[in-house]
Amino acid sequence: MLIGVDVGGTNLKAGAVTEDGGLLSVSTRPFGRFTGAEDFALRLVQLARDAAEKAGASPGEIRGVGIGVPGAVEDGDILYTVNIPLSRLPLRALFQKYLAVPVALGNDADCAALGEWRCGAGRGCRDFAVITLGTGVGGGLILNGGLYTGGGMAGEVGHMVTHAGGIPCSCGRRGCWERYASATALADRARQEGRLRPDSRLSLLGEGVTAKDVFSAAQAGDDLARSLCGAYAREVAEGIVNLLNVLHLQRIALGGGVCAAPEELLIKPVRDLVHRTCYARRSRQIPEVVRAQLGNRAGIVGAALLGDAGRR
Ligand SMILES: [Zn+2]
Structure with a gap:
């Protein structure tokens, strides 16, 4: 055992x-x-x-x-x-x-x-990654049929820049992916925009609004929440396409609390954007984007x- x-x-x-x-x-x-x-x-x-x-x-x-x-x-x-x-x-x-x-x-x-590779969403893949959307954006890589750790320092996918000169990051650079694609980033955005939109239920939640609230409000048809979810999916897709263009993974699994959101509000739009824009879109092996399975x-x-x- x-x-x-x-x-x-x-x-x-x-x-x-x-x-x-x-x-x-x-x-x-x-x-x-x-x-x-x-x-x-x-x-x-x-x-x-x-x-x-x-x-x-x-x-x-x-x-x-x-x-x-x-x-x-x-x-x-x-x-x-x-x-x-x-x-x-x-x-x-x-x-x-x-x-x-x-x-x-x-x-x-x-x-x-x-864990996901051996027992969950990555079973059977030779090249695979799990991206976790949480407080930050984390990543773990399986390459050539094994875990790739770079000696313990690899996989810091949240600190690749998707917005040059953008929001400052704790790592010292500006515009890192996690400043736009983490659950924290979505909540921050909802807080800022909610203040300007008293018609949205997000404004009622005020400072305490969470990423989960945004998805619930979007599901209930709130306009601001729906547009925030759409923008968030584009931010998530942006980084995934960068990763896929470098590594051409067979599959990427998205994990973290926000991935419990309904498929059509996150995983599906991300998948569609990735399939439309990744370099390998004409290849016979278009990378798959799925939800992580093991929670x-x-x-x-x-x-x-x-x-x-x-x-x-
Ligand atoms: Zn950073």
């Missing part, structure tokens, strides 16, 4: 996973207050043990552990994370002090891509499979 651990800014999750990617149990606890590296590693070990126990297994039956973190990793160390205080943390070494099993550490988007299970399953790959 394998354990996948998904480290998020809000929750820490661990799951027991079979060697073919079946999820047997999930244990969750809040990220809580950070009280030091050692204590943090110990909390993850307890969570991993808890997940094993919930699946009816003893810690001795854990054959490998994979840990996905939202940041850059290298050789079992977390180099840096955004929004959570885990930078420069030798997580693998600390974890193995308390649980002596093979441990692999990976970026969370890479884990999601591995937030992808991180846990993918981390576990990463652990398994590290063990071999």
